[in-house]
Amino acid sequence: MVKTSQLGGIVLDFQVLKTEKSCAARLGQLTTSHGVFDTPIFMPVGTQATVKTLTPEDLYAAGADIILSNTYHLHLRPGEDLIDQAGGLHSFMNWKRGLLTDSGGFQVFSLKGLRKIDDNGVHFSSHIDGSRHYLTPEIVVAIQQKLGADIAMCFDECTPYPCSYEEAERAVQRTSLWAAKCKDSHNKVDQALFGIIQGNVFGDLRERSAREITALDFPGYAVGGLSVGEPKPQMYAMLDSVDSWLPHDKPRYLMGVGAPEDLLEAVKRGIDMFDCVLPTRLARHGTALTSGGKLVIRNANYAYDFTPLDPVCDCNVCQNYSRAYIRHLIKAEEMLAHRLLSFHNVYFLLKLMRDIRNAISNDEFNNFYNKFFDNYRF
RNA sequence: GGAGGGAUACCCAAGAGGCUAAAGGGGGCAGACUGUAAAUCUGUUAGCGACGCUUUCGAAGGUUCGAAUCCUUCUCCCUCCA
Numbered sequence: 001m002v003k004t005s006q007l008g009g010i011v012l013d014f015q016v017l018k019t020e021k022s023c024a025a026r027l028g029q030l031t032t033s034h035g036v037f038d039t040p041i042f043m044p045v046g047t048q049a050t051v052k053t054l055t056p057e058d059l060y061a062a063g064a065d066i067i068l069s070n071t072y073h074l075h076l077r078p079g080e081d082l083i084d085q086a087g088g089l090h091s092f093m094n095w096k097r098g099l100l101t102d103s104g105g106f107q108v109f110s111l112k113g114l115r116k117i118d119d120n121g122v123h124f125s126s127h128i129d130g131s132r133h134y135l136t137p138e139i140v141v142a143i144q145q146k147l148g149a150d151i152a153m154c155f156d157e158c159t160p161y162p163c164s165y166e167e168a169e170r171a172v173q174r175t176s177l178w179a180a181k182c183k184d185s186h187n188k189v190d191q192a193l194f195g196i197i198q199g200n201v202f203g204d205l206r207e208r209s210a211r212e213i214t215a216l217d218f219p220g221y222a223v224g225g226l227s228v229g230e231p232k233p234q235m236y237a238m239l240d241s242v243d244s245w246l247p248h249d250k251p252r253y254l255m256g257v258g259a260p261e262d263l264l265e266a267v268k269r270g271i272d273m274f275d276c277v278l279p280t281r282l283a284r285h286g287t288a289l290t291s292g293g294k295l296v297i298r299n300a301n302y303a304y305d306f307t308p309l310d311p312v313c314d315c316n317v318c319q320n321y322s323r324a325y326i327r328h329l330i331k332a333e334e335m336l337a338h339r340l341l342s343f344h345n346v347y348f349l350l351k352l353m354r355d356i357r358n359a360i361s362n363d364e365f366n367n368f369y370n371k372f373f374d375n376y377r378f
Numbered sequence: 379g380g381a382g383g384g385a386u387a388c389c390c391a392a393g394a395g396g397c398u399a400a401a402g403g404g405g406g407c408a409g410a411c412u413g414u415a416a417a418u419c420u421g422u423u424a425g426c427g428a429c430g431c432u433u434u435c436g437a438a439g440g441u442u443c444g445a446a447u448c449c450u451u452c453u454c455c456c457u458c459c460a
Contacts (some may be wrong), residue, residue: 047414068413106413114415127415158413196413227412235412255413262412277414284417285410300407330417338417 012151012192012219014039014251020365024243024270027360030066030251032150033190034090034098037065039251039272040360042258042353043100044346045280048073049083049093052280053339054346056095061316062343063350066098066150068275071143072107076126076133080146088148099149100275103140103182105156105175105196106256109228117157119174137181145188153222154182156196161229168200171225176212183216194220194253201234203241210245221246222253223271227262236265243270260289260352261376264369267356279349283341286330289348293377297323297341298330315347 013031020026028039044051044059047070051059059067069089074080086092090099108115108122116123121136137155144152155178157171175198186193195218199205213221223242226235239254246252251272257263258276266274279289286298290310295302297309308318309326317326317340329337359368 043413045414052414052417070414073414100413102413107415109413111415153413156413222413224413229412253413258412274413276412277416278412281411281414281416281418285419286417287411296408298408333417335417 011190014220014249016248018360019248020360020363022366023268025267025356025360025365026270026272027357028251028272030098030272032066032098032192034096034150035065037098038357040263040267040353040356041065041273042263042349043068043098043273043275044349045069045275045277046093046095047277048077049089051342051346052284053335053342054280056093058339058343059095059346060097062347063354064097064346066100067095068100068102069093069147069149070102070104070107071140071147071153072104072124072135074101074147075104075135075143076128080143084146084148088146090148098151100151101144101147101149101153102255102275103144103153103155103196104135105153105158105224108156109158109160109225112160117174119177121155137178138185141182141185141193145186145191148188149191151192151194151220152186152188153194154179154196154218156198156224158225158228159198159200161201163200165202165205168198168202168205171200172198172205172209172212175209175224179213179216179218183218192219194218194222194251196222196224196255197246198225199238200225201230201238203238206238207241207245210242214245214247218250220251220253220273222255222273224255226254227256232262232265235262236269239266239269239271246270258349260349261373261378263349263352264356264372267360268365268369274353276349279345280342283345284338286327286337286341288326288341289345291375295323297327299327302327309341309344310348313344313348313351315344315351317341317344317347 015029016026017029018027030037030039043066044064045068049069083089083092114125114127121134124133140155156175159168159171179195195213197209197213199209226238253273254266254271257274258278288295288297288309291312302323305323310318321340326337326340359365
């Protein structure tokens with residue numbers, strides 16, 4: 001459970017409480033000035049200072065301890081100065097628990113057509129109004145310090161898939177260069193700055209990136225540049241060595257991953273933290289995550305299905321609303337459909353993480369893993 | 379009673395002799411979605427024994443090598459005038 005008081009001023013503390021014997025899965029505890037969180041943990045994504053359709057109260061009810069927001073998007077709108085004047089991002093959006101801001105490194109990937117990279121930084125043409133913006137590691141750190149999240153991320157270059165070796169290598173070099181600059185310019189004592197490993201799907205580049213980034217000594221390490229379109233086995237292969245390359249006493253964060261099966265696979269390989277837009281995006285597109293697999297609730301065969309989204313789910317939505325009703329709301333384009341599905345999907349992943357933690361705690365992660373895949377249909 | 383206008387696929391709606399099984403929308407059905415340019419995007423939507431065949435543009439007949447498109451009659455709808 002989260003404690004939100006009497007923690008002001010804490011930088012970041014991470015303790016590994018237990019590690020599985022048969023795999024790299026581990027149970028940990030992350031302490032920030034906005035709470036103590038058990039890991040492995042999932043962080044819902046609230047890019048524009050909101051997890052789409054959900055209030056902070058909804059998120060507390062769903063069991064969220066820490067959420068993610070975005071430097072690039074908040075810099076463009078409303079701007080970090082406004083948020084600073086509001087008393088920081090926590091205060092601005094009325095979020096009282098943990099907060100992590102992504103650096104904009106993902107936008108280097110996702111806004112490919114609107115940016116130009118050089119060794120000093122990235123020129124963006126705003127996707128909103130076309131205005132020109134230049135982000136450097138120093139600027140990105142300054143923005144994140146004003147936003148004031150508990151965890152800030154280094155500015156990195158996230159490469160696409162497929163990607164040439166040369167391109168991936170250049171990104172690794174830049175990401176290391178920028179990580180050093182980020183570290184040098186970061187001086188906010190109650191904010192932790194995490195380093196990011198790149199290397200696309202090339203094992204030797206991943207290893208090199210891990211070596212260079214860990215040499216800079218960050219309080220936590222993220223694995224970036226995965227789940228960008230590569231086949232799952234390749235993503236898992238890149239995670240296989242995480243446990244040996246990244247220090248055991250620091251949190252490891254796999255960026256952008258959140259498909260239920262991927263969470264299991266990554267925890268097994270020693271990952272402690274995750275974030276993903278998948279639960280909220282799938283929700284808005286009419287799909288529910290369930291213990292039996294993805295349920296495309298907008299499909300016709302649920303029109304007369306008066307059972308809950310997931311019969312074994314104890315969330316508020318599953319206790320009170322039927323598949324048929326939610327399908328109707330989707331077909332009628334009612335906003336409540338997005339809210340109900342978002343809440344359920346976020347709850348589902350957070351519950352999955354709770355179950356994973358319990359399993360590790362009880363030395364039965366492998367059983368849990370096997371049982372999960374027995375039930376989950378792709 | 380008189381004068382015009384119109385009937386196209388589930389719906390709206392283009393098309394005015396061959397390149398039309400028929401544009402566009404909508405709706406339906408399905409797929410995709412992983413550090414959110416995403417309440418988005420993509421495919422499909424006459425029927426089949428399906429790289430071919432069969433039946434479609436209010437109905438019936440006709441002209442033509444060829445008709446949703448031209449002609450005749452009929453049915454129904456709308457507008458205006460009495």
